[in-house]
Amino acid sequence: MKHISSRDNPVYKRLLRLAEGKRALNADGQAAGHQVVLEGVHLCQAWLQYMGSPELALFDAKRLEHNAEITALTQALDISLCMSFEPALMQRLSQVEHGQGVCFVVQVPAPLLPARIEHNCIWLDRVQDPGNVGTLLRTAAAAGIKHAYLSSGCASAWSPKVLRSAQGAHFVMAIHEQVDLLRLHDRLVVPLLATALDDASSLYQTSLPMNCAWLLGNEGQGVDAALLALADQRVFIPQAENVESLNVAVAAGICLFEQRRQQSTV
Numbered sequence: 001m002k003h004i005s006s007r008d009n010p011v012y013k014r015l016l017r018l019a020e021g022k023r024a025l026n027a028d029g030q031a032a033g034h035q036v037v038l039e040g041v042h043l044c045q046a047w048l049q050y051m052g053s054p055e056l057a058l059f060d061a062k063r064l065e066h067n068a069e070i071t072a073l074t075q076a077l078d079i080s081l082c083m084s085f086e087p088a089l090m091q092r093l094s095q096v097e098h099g100q101g102v103c104f105v106v107q108v109p110a111p112l113l114p115a116r117i118e119h120n121c122i123w124l125d126r127v128q129d130p131g132n133v134g135t136l137l138r139t140a141a142a143a144g145i146k147h148a149y150l151s152s153g154c155a156s157a158w159s160p161k162v163l164r165s166a167q168g169a170h171f172v173m174a175i176h177e178q179v180d181l182l183r184l185h186d187r188l189v190v191p192l193l194a195t196a197l198d199d200a201s202s203l204y205q206t207s208l209p210m211n212c213a214w215l216l217g218n219e220g221q222g223v224d225a226a227l228l229a230l231a232d233q234r235v236f237i238p239q240a241e242n243v244e245s246l247n248v249a250v251a252a253g254i255c256l257f258e259q260r261r262q263q264s265t266v
């Protein structure tokens with residue numbers, strides 16, 4: 001296993017750039033393919049389970065000696081993909097205060113938009129908070145949803161905070177980013193359901209379809225008016241008076257699991 005001990009190493013400089021969320025550069029100084037750094041034992045295990053080998057696996061040399069889970073990861077990989085680092089260098093690569101000493105460098109999947117959308121899915125309209133986006137993906141995956149469509153203006157699905165919040169949901173879903181949701185509506189063959197307060201029916205008094213697209217909007221502004229006008233159904237979640245509306249990720253969880261509950265009793 002190659003070991004890196006100097007912060008001036010060109011490979012380390014490239015990896016540090018990636019870990020900070022910057023695109024790698026090719027020999028011409030142009031942005032290369034979309035690579036990201038996955039950090040932590042759980043995310044790396046999930047990638048290995050669902051996606052296969054990473055492009056590179058990075059390890060804290062000291063943790064390699066004492067951590068059984070990290071050692072198991074090295075044993076599951078081709079040794080040519082593995083690199084060890086001095087602890088101080090590995091800590092600098094980390095985007096959290098107490099890193100776990102392992103990162104994977106991976107190529108971001110780029111699924112093609114389907115010609116027809118006939119599956120259960122979530123549509124995110126300008127959801128800006130990375131924690132919300134990650135929680136929405138994690139919640140959707142837990143509800144059995146395999147597809148997510150994110151408009152421009154959403155937090156990057158593969159940013160470090162979204163990855164940490166989603167806890168592996170990325171690897172069991174097809175995630176489409178920078179999608180024009182208005183144009184995507186032409187491909188939709190299942191109902192479009194939106195969470196809204198006006199002209200909406202109670203979630204618990206609505207017969208929810210087996211498959212639909214759940215339209216979830218910006219934290220402050222809600223769903224774009226043009227998109228909302230396309231909704232086949234609007235639902236609201238009854239709540240106590242004089243209380244602010246629910247967080248978008250919490251609202252999504254209630255809706256998705258109410259749908260799942262209804263369909264489980266059919």
